[in-house]
Amino acid sequence: MGIDCLEFSHRVEKEFGVKLTGEMLEAKMLEVNRKPGELTAEDVMRTVEKALRMAGKEVPGDGWPRMQKCIAETVCILPGAVSLDSRLGKDLGFS
Numbered sequence: 001m002g003i004d005c006l007e008f009s010h011r012v013e014k015e016f017g018v019k020l021t022g023e024m025l026e027a028k029m030l031e032v033n034r035k036p037g038e039l040t041a042e043d044v045m046r047t048v049e050k051a052l053r054m055a056g057k058e059v060p061g062d063g064w065p066r067m068q069k070c071i072a073e074t075v076c077i078l079p080g081a082v083s084l085d086s087r088l089g090k091d092l093g094f095s
Contacts, residue, residue, distance in 0.1 A: 037089025
């Protein structure tokens with residue numbers, strides 16, 4: 001897991017109250033048949049939603065804008081530049 005992924009995981013934990021681990025992201029890559037760098041913002045959002053449900057927490061109605069903010073702040077872009085199909089590595093430059 002690169003430095004951007006670590007920072008992003010910390011932001012997600014602070015924003016949503018659940019841990020997002022490298023193992024969770026790797027499992028999602030296998031589930032959706034993606035290579036490293038091709039995991040999308042939607043893939044990550046779905047992973048966080050699953051983690052929230054597993055922790056017995058409600059999935060917030062404003063989850064997507066909050067996820068956009070976490071992603072954007074990690075790579076210093078505007079939240080509007082993050083779409084559901086943005087690939088974290090290839091499109092947004094996550095390391």
